Every structure is written in structure tokens, then in C-alpha cells.
Amino acid sequence: MQMDIFTRTQAARFLQSHGLRTTAASLATMATRGGGPRFLKFGRYAQYRRCDLLEWMNLRCSGLLDSTSTPSNGNTGGLFAYEPDNGDLEDERDYRNTGDRYFDEVTRLEEAGELDAMIQAAGERHHQFELR
Numbered sequence: 001m002q003m004d005i006f007t008r009t010q011a012a013r014f015l016q017s018h019g020l021r022t023t024a025a026s027l028a029t030m031a032t033r034g035g036g037p038r039f040l041k042f043g044r045y046a047q048y049r050r051c052d053l054l055e056w057m058n059l060r061c062s063g064l065l066d067s068t069s070t071p072s073n074g075n076t077g078g079l080f081a082y083e084p085d086n087g088d089l090e091d092e093r094d095y096r097n098t099g100d101r102y103f104d105e106v107t108r109l110e111e112a113g114e115l116d117a118m119i120q121a122a123g124e125r126h127h128q129f130e131l132r
Contacts (some may be wrong), residue, residue, distance in 0.1 A: 004050035011037070011048035018057060 006014055008024045015022040030036025031046055037056035039046040109115040 005040075006048045006050070006053070008039075008046050008048070011039075011053055014048075014050070014053055015057065020057060020060070 008027050012022050012024040012027055027036055027046075027048075031039060037048055038052040039048045041047070106115065109118065
């Protein structure tokens with residue numbers, strides 16, 4: 001298995017080609033302060049693995065949104081992480097406890113039949129606010 005290794009300049013170009021405005025200088029700053037992608041040191045030179053750059057990009061992404069008013073409640077770290085089914089789901093209703101509190105709450109409200117009423121009430125409050 002071949003592993004792609006990038007210099008700091010190449011890593012910045014790779015990130016830019018994926019839409020991030022990251023420069024070699026900003027990667028150097030993040031290497032000293034933290035918050036950047038993981039890297040290896042060969043002598044005094046930082047080297048970045050492709051898999052670490054992709055992981056860092058996923059962690060910086062907000063996830064899928066349907067509008068700018070949608071709360072950004074996570075990232076895409078789990079969006080592309082596929083794991084095989086290891087048979088630990090006892091029944092089909094385990095999907096309600098995903099660990100994403102917003103998704104789990106909406107699922108609970110939907111199953112209880114309360115979600116539509118809450119959406120309607122929120123729309124009415126919004127409409128009253130616009131009229132004032």
C-alpha cells in the first residue's frame with residue numbers, strides 16, 4: 001500500500017485543491033500552536049500524510065446543512081466512516097440512539113406525534129413576529 005506524503009507546501013496545495021484557504025505559513029503556525037493536521041517530522045521538515053489531511057478536512061467541515069439558520073451540530077467525521085455490521089443491533093429501533101442529540105430528539109418527537117405540532121407552532125410564532 002502506497003502512502004502519499006506531502007511537504008508543507010504540497011499539503012497546502014492539496015488542501016487548497018479541496019476548497020480550503022490554507023497556506024504553508026498557516027500550516028506552520030498550526031504546527032507550533034496546535035489545531036492543524038497531524039504531521040511527521042523528518043529531521044527539521046514537517047511531512048503530511050494524505051489520510052491525515054483528509055481527516056483534518058472532515059473535522060473542520062460542519063456537516064450537511066439545509067439553510068444558514070440550521071444549527072451546525074457536528075462535523076462530517078462520521079459521515080464517511082463506514083463500519084461493517086457486527087450484529088450488535090438487537091432490533092430496528094436502535095436507530096433512535098445515535099449519539100447526535102438533535103437527531104435523537106427529533107426522532108423521539110416524530111415518533112410521539114409531537115413534531116408536526118411544534119413545527120406549526122414555531123411557524124405561527126415566526127409569522128406573528130414578522131407582522132409586528
